[in-house]
Amino acid sequence: MIKSLFRLFSCTLIFLGATVTSTAQSAAAARTQSPIVIVITLDGFPARALEDPRLPMPVLRSIAAHGAVAQAMKPINPTVTWPNHTALVTGVDASQHHVMANGLIEIPTDGSQLKIEPWVDKDRLVHARTLYEAATEKSLITAQVDWVAIYGAKGVRWQFGEEPNIHDEIPQEMVASGIVTREQIEQFGDHSSPAWRDEVWTDAAVDIIDKHAPNLLLLHLLETDTIQHEYAPLTSAAYAAYAYADHCIGRVVEAVRAAGILDRTTFFILSDHGFATYTHTISPNVALLEQGFITKDGNRYKGDVWIKAEGGAAELYIRNSAQRTELVPKLKAYFAGVPGIQSIYTNEEATALGIPSDANTDQAPQLYLTAAPDYAFSDDLTGQLTRQHAPLGAHGYPNSMSDMQALFVASGAAVKPGITLGTISNLRVAPTIARILDLSLPDAKEQALDEILR
Ligand SMILES: [Zn+2]
Numbered sequence: 001m002i003k004s005l006f007r008l009f010s011c012t013l014i015f016l017g018a019t020v021t022s023t024a025q026s027a028a029a030a031r032t033q034s035p036i037v038i039v040i041t042l043d044g045f046p047a048r049a050l051e052d053p054r055l056p057m058p059v060l061r062s063i064a065a066h067g068a069v070a071q072a073m074k075p076i077n078p079t080v081t082w083p084n085h086t087a088l089v090t091g092v093d094a095s096q097h098h099v100m101a102n103g104l105i106e107i108p109t110d111g112s113q114l115k116i117e118p119w120v121d122k123d124r125l126v127h128a129r130t131l132y133e134a135a136t137e138k139s140l141i142t143a144q145v146d147w148v149a150i151y152g153a154k155g156v157r158w159q160f161g162e163e164p165n166i167h168d169e170i171p172q173e174m175v176a177s178g179i180v181t182r183e184q185i186e187q188f189g190d191h192s193s194p195a196w197r198d199e200v201w202t203d204a205a206v207d208i209i210d211k212h213a214p215n216l217l218l219l220h221l222l223e224t225d226t227i228q229h230e231y232a233p234l235t236s237a238a239y240a241a242y243a244y245a246d247h248c249i250g251r252v253v254e255a256v257r258a259a260g261i262l263d264r265t266t267f268f269i270l271s272d273h274g275f276a277t278y279t280h281t282i283s284p285n286v287a288l289l290e291q292g293f294i295t296k297d298g299n300r301y302k303g304d305v306w307i308k309a310e311g312g313a314a315e316l317y318i319r320n321s322a323q324r325t326e327l328v329p330k331l332k333a334y335f336a337g338v339p340g341i342q343s344i345y346t347n348e349e350a351t352a353l354g355i356p357s358d359a360n361t362d363q364a365p366q367l368y369l370t371a372a373p374d375y376a377f378s379d380d381l382t383g384q385l386t387r388q389h390a391p392l393g394a395h396g397y398p399n400s401m402s403d404m405q406a407l408f409v410a411s412g413a414a415v416k417p418g419i420t421l422g423t424i425s426n427l428r429v430a431p432t433i434a435r436i437l438d439l440s441l442p443d444a445k446e447q448a449l450d451e452i453l454r
Helices: 002-014 016-021 027-032 047-051 058-065 081-090 131-137 169-176 182-186 194-212 223-231 236-258 284-290 321-336 347-353 426-437
Strands: 036-042 067-074 104-106 115-117 142-145 158-160 216-221 265-270 276-282 294-297 300-303 305-310 313-318 341-346 367-371 374-377 386-394 408-412 419-425
Touching (some): 047 067, 058 236, 058 408, 131 426, 142 194, 194 223, 194 236, 216 236, 223 386, 265 426, 347 367, 419 426
Parallel strands (some): 276 374
Antiparallel strands (some): 276 386
16 A cells, blocks of 8 residues: 555656646636645654664655655754754754753742743744744745644644644544544543554644645654653664654655645655663762752752753753852863763853853753763752663764764655755755745755755
């Protein structure tokens, strides 16, 4: 079935030239022939998985064979989900968009532990213009399913969120057509498997394609990340997750074909970052507690210095700015002696990695720590500073690390077939999509991938 699907995929493209060069279109016809871009991210899918000729992803292979594939796509620092999803739709890195974690980093004024708040409005979190906002300005139809850093965003017409809202139109439509129950929407994340959530998110994307003909659809599939964290990348469990993601991609392509819009649709199948295996966890907050920077009062911890762990990176924040000049060199020297920590950057040094300056945002850390291979950081306040364990998976390591390289496949109406790229920056994705949809992203840092476009 999948093979026949892709015979259709390639046959349709043969007629594409005639479609796009037809002239004398009425305004209505132009609208119905306007280009469509569908972005599907497979969270944490490592580029190196593509090197395996027995990777069980026939749909992805077919799409890649009819389009452009990069040997690797370099993510931005930190190699974390929300910062990189934001880079994919803005064309700027964290030094400009200021997204440093999977939400807004909140530094409580009472000295308690840092919190990550995901459900803050996009305008407060993301300091950059996005593709969906640019598309809305041009009266294009936009949609998102499980996309991130997009809560409360203006410029998204149709949506099914990471935590779906029963009052949104798409969840209501899906309940009405019997795809999910109201109860399943209201208790979406409770005791549900990551595979089921990906299935429902795919259902939502299919519903949007079928009923609402978006010009730009952003779909984020998450199971690959969850499974690789728990079982490590390129393991049997990870391969099963890759295969399931492939099945979901196939359902989206089939929905596009069934809607009769395959000849004007371009697919981008991407990931936000790769994945690495580690067997040692460092908990730097344990050291801050031992050193007296964090104190325990009953069950409450308080301190002026806190670490936010992001797997292969850790961000250190000094709440009181008057203390920074004194504490930064002391803490840098201390952590330099901790085994498993590879590099420690001051905020000024970290700006060379694309980390924002703390003169511009409170999201910028005063120290940026990276872990050596086989080590990752945790936020834990108890237990040993470093502990060894069975293999787990993490990302967050420097974007120059080969394991962190991400997936880039583009294929369909706007893309030439048979193109292999070397390593590209993920900052080239947004300007490329902007070119296809004729949008303006003036702040994008890099050029569109003109070499892949028809
Ligand atoms: Zn991710």
